[in-house]
Amino acid sequence: MNTSRILPFLLMLSLLSLVACDDFLDRQPLDQLTVNNFYETVEEVDLALLGSYSPMMDVEWTGKGWMLTEIPSDNTLPGGTDPEFTPIDRFTVTADNPAISNYWRLHYRQITLANTVIARIEEMTISDTEKAPFQAEAQFLRALAYFDLVRLWGGIPLVTTPPEFGEDLLLPRASVSEVYDLIIADFETAAIHLPVQREGQGIGRATRGAALAYLSKVYLTTRDYLAARDAAKAVVDLGTYRLMTDFSENFELETSDNNEESIFQVQYTGCGPFGTGNALQAFFAPWGEGITKDRDGWGSQIPTGPVITNPNTTIMDSWEEGDLRKKWTVMTSNEHYPSINASDGGYTYPAGGASASAGNIKKYVVGSGPDICFMSTPQNFHLVRYADVLLTLAESTMEIEGGVSTNTVALDPFNAVRARAGLPALDQIDRDIILKERRMEFAFEGQRWFDLLRSTKALEIMLLHGRILDTHNLLFPIPAGELEINPKLDQTPGY
DSSP states (O other): OOHHHHHHHHHHHHHTTTTOOOOOOOOOOHHHHHHHHHSSHHHHHHHHHHTTHHHHSSSSITTHHHHHTTTTTTSEESSOOOTTHHHHTOOOOOOOOOOHHHHHHHHHHHHHHHHHHHHHHHHHSSSSHHHHHHHHHHHHHHHHHHHHHHHHHHOOOOOSSSSOOOOOOOOOOOHHHHHHHHHHHHHHHHHHHHHHHOOOOTTOOOHHHHHHHHHHHHHHHTTOHHHHHHHHHHHHTTOOOOOOSSGGTSSSSTOOTTOOOEEEEEEEOOSTTTTSSBOOHHHSHHHOOOOSSOOOOOOEEOOOOOOOTTTTOOOOOOOOOOTTTTTEEEOOOOOEEEETTTGGGGEOOOOOOOTTTTTTETTOOOSSSSOOOOOSSSEEEEEEEEEHHHHHHHHHHHHHHSSOOOOHHHHHHHHHHHHHHHOOOOOOHHHHHHHHHHHHHHHTTTTTHHHHHHHHHHHHHHHHOOOOOOOOGGGGOOOOOHHHOOOOOOOOOOO
16 A cells, blocks of 8 residues: 555545544544545545555554553563553553543544445445455455454444444444454455455555455454464465565565565555654654654553563563574664664664663664654554464464474474574474464564463463453453443443
8 A cells, every 4th residue: 555645535534434533433424415426436435445544554553552452461561650551551441541442443433434435335336346346445444443342342332334314323232253253254255355466556455365364363363273274374375475584674664564574564654744654663762762863762662571580471581592583572782773873873772771671672663764753654564474374374273283283284384483583493382382482473563462362371471470360351441431422332341
């Protein structure tokens, strides 16, 4: 996806679809005349679809999504005290927390945009052959949003049509299985009708490989391991993707965007209107180190560091000797990064560290330079990499065999990821080994909390970090604002 095509239309599309409201499920009715007039040609549908990607670019989704997907986990600590993310870290979060409200709101905004496109396309007098890929792309975006929501909240309102005048949008929670049924159906449709590859200005938009990759993750989460294996194998069989030779290539500005390992990324343009650049550097870069050259990073999220009790459980002390991923994941004593502020000779992390854990997050920290502003870099954000597909193939095969595998169908993709990290191959894998490998490969990419939930080890693992959790802590509370306007919504038990 070329975001230069999206930006001029974001305001127009938000007005046409009237989805900027913060109320439950963006309840404002559509302007029927304007919307109907807009969906007259294939080109206009294409523009509407481009606008449907915009919620993911928002700072409250990708820029701050780590508050919900990383902070609850054993990977991170708050770099300071903040009323938004400190309660999430301590599992004392309440329904009025702005981070959970914004995350919910933006995901439902994407769902509303996708529903609008699906419905309006159906009304158009174009052939089914022309309709199918557009509807599939909208279904992909809808399923992606629902997949995040159901993992964080469990059963949620299931909205599949755009808002209309007089329609009751005050919906109760659907069951978890009902939500997953829609997600699977949407991704399956997308996998049939989306193109295998995109070219030109379409690069970065959803593809068949992205739909299959997400489908494999959904099946892994729902423990349908045969289907997960088959979907992951289908991605491999496309022959479209490969592991980048060096892990660093996924996180260096010159090589990270839409590379051959990328299956689906949030697309960014850099220093432009607020919300069009990647904000993660501002949150991850250490405070006072001059990395961003513009108010500097906050170090809002830092890696968990070595502790005397329960050693080798934090992200900083869990690396195997020689793991090449470490340098590009966490900054450690005296580590030098030539590409960060290259005009200054690069950046060297201080010997004593620059945070309470003596380390900072490196991923998505790129320094200053052209097209970079405070809270805005042009680096895309990885949602699914080919490494994820390989480890999903390994894990699903292992689970089919009972939780331990010496099968080359599992070992070959697993060891390909380890080989790229400079680590020796293993001749047997089990659940703990897979969980750790995923931790080291995807740290700070918004996957760790989901992996802990899926493994059913979240309570056990967080206890090692001094977090005594109840089962209700595994889900977030429904935002208070949604409950106020929707009497049919029940709060998450325990809140």
